[in-house]
Amino acid sequence: MAASGFEGFEKRLELHFSGDDPVIGMGGLRHVDFDSIEEVLHAVQCTVVSAAGNQYFDSYVLSESSLFVYPTKIIIKTCGTTELLKSIRPFIHYACEIGLIITECRYTRGNYIFPKAQPYPHTNFKEEIIYLQDQLPNHLCYRKASVMPSKFTSHSWHVFSASCDKFYSLPISNDLYTVEICMTDLDRVLARKFFKHPDTTGKQMTEITGIGDINSNALICDFAFDPCGYSMNGIDGDRYSTIHVTPEDGFSYASYECVGSIYDDRDDIVKVLKKVVQVFRPGTMSVSITCTNSSEIWSRIVKAVEPLGMKRRSCTVDEFPAAGTVVFQTFTSTRK
Numbered sequence: 001m002a003a004s005g006f007e008g009f010e011k012r013l014e015l016h017f018s019g020d021d022p023v024i025g026m027g028g029l030r031h032v033d034f035d036s037i038e039e040v041l042h043a044v045q046c047t048v049v050s051a052a053g054n055q056y057f058d059s060y061v062l063s064e065s066s067l068f069v070y071p072t073k074i075i076i077k078t079c080g081t082t083e084l085l086k087s088i089r090p091f092i093h094y095a096c097e098i099g100l101i102i103t104e105c106r107y108t109r110g111n112y113i114f115p116k117a118q119p120y121p122h123t124n125f126k127e128e129i130i131y132l133q134d135q136l137p138n139h140l141c142y143r144k145a146s147v148m149p150s151k152f153t154s155h156s157w158h159v160f161s162a163s164c165d166k167f168y169s170l171p172i173s174n175d176l177y178t179v180e181i182c183m184t185d186l187d188r189v190l191a192r193k194f195f196k197h198p199d200t201t202g203k204q205m206t207e208i209t210g211i212g213d214i215n216s217n218a219l220i221c222d223f224a225f226d227p228c229g230y231s232m233n234g235i236d237g238d239r240y241s242t243i244h245v246t247p248e249d250g251f252s253y254a255s256y257e258c259v260g261s262i263y264d265d266r267d268d269i270v271k272v273l274k275k276v277v278q279v280f281r282p283g284t285m286s287v288s289i290t291c292t293n294s295s296e297i298w299s300r301i302v303k304a305v306e307p308l309g310m311k312r313r314s315c316t317v318d319e320f321p322a323a324g325t326v327v328f329q330t331f332t333s334t335r336k
């Protein structure tokens with residue numbers, strides 16, 4: 001842990017692969033053995049604290065955030081002073097061993113609270129992009145990096161995407177969108193619930209904080225850190241969700257991420273976001289939506305959180321190869 005405090009803001013990497021149908025039908029990337037996964041995580045500087053899976057994907061709660069492995073897709077999110085980008089080469093290598101080639105790479109992150117504590121290649125965005133570009137094979141030739149600003153220097157959204165296809169490499173997933181929420185300055189009373197008493201379990205934290213009610217259909221794998229901190233992965237059919245909490249005063253942070261479909265009931269994401277805001281009552285919050293299909297999801301976010309005293313302060317939109325449209329919005333609480 002950095003001397004200054006724990007860095008809650010995660011780095012997030014999403015890698016897509018393709019290959020012959022038989023390879024994918026047999027589970028694709030889910031056939032990479034656990035020793036190999038541990039080796040990749042060793043390079044990143046984190047470990048698995050719990051694992052679960054269903055017929056669609058494998059879910060790992062990590063010492064620093066989460067990993068999800070689908071037959072042709074990997075999502076890995078790590079916080080603290082981890083070296084996430086060091087996972088790219090080994091993931092590509094293990095995928096190649098089972099006959100899969102990379103078709104798309106997305107990297108996103110917010111603003112580090114303690115940027116000086118970050119090790120290479122995470123020292124700054126320029127350095128991260130130079131490193132990323134060098135790790136990726138030439139066939140991912142459509143590339144773009146951008147920092148999406150907000151009104152606050154503490155919240156901007158760093159995005160890089162690379163693809164072998166100018167548009168979407170996965171047409172079947174075009175209805176899906178990803179929601180990434182970063183919250184700072186958590187309500188102090190609520191944040192205290194993420195401090196552990198000697199016998200507190202992750203399950204108890206999930207219940208007493210209301211996290212268990214965000215999606216009551218999801219199977220939740222939760223973990224309570226000592227003396228404080230919490231992580232959970234939710235598994236609901238082929239969809240994941242994940243929450244990570246750094247409750248320490250002065251650098252409190254929580255993140256929420258999930259996937260949705262533009263064909264879902266319009267109110268689903270509204271209900272989820274309301275519950276997330278009520279669990280943490282953040283002073284400042286950013287919501288980033290990534291969607292290949294132009295949609296109005298971003299406006300539902302505003303409708304969900306403004307009645308809870310969160311005022312929208314900025315909205316930035318940009319387009320990225322394969323990832324599609326990214327809408328980045330920031331909100332502050334009117335409670336102070």
Ligand SMILES: C[S@+](CC[C@H](N)C(=O)[O-])C[C@H]1O[C@@H](n2cnc3c(N)ncnc32)[C@H](O)[C@@H]1O
Nearest residue numbers: 006008063079225226228229244245246247254
């Ligand atoms: C891993 S969790 C959640 C990380 C997530 N990115 C976040 O900040 O929302 C981080 C919290 O757990 C605490 N913690 C306690 N032991 C830890 C450990 N061995 N590794 C990582 N975090 C630990 C940290 O101080 C922090 O409050």
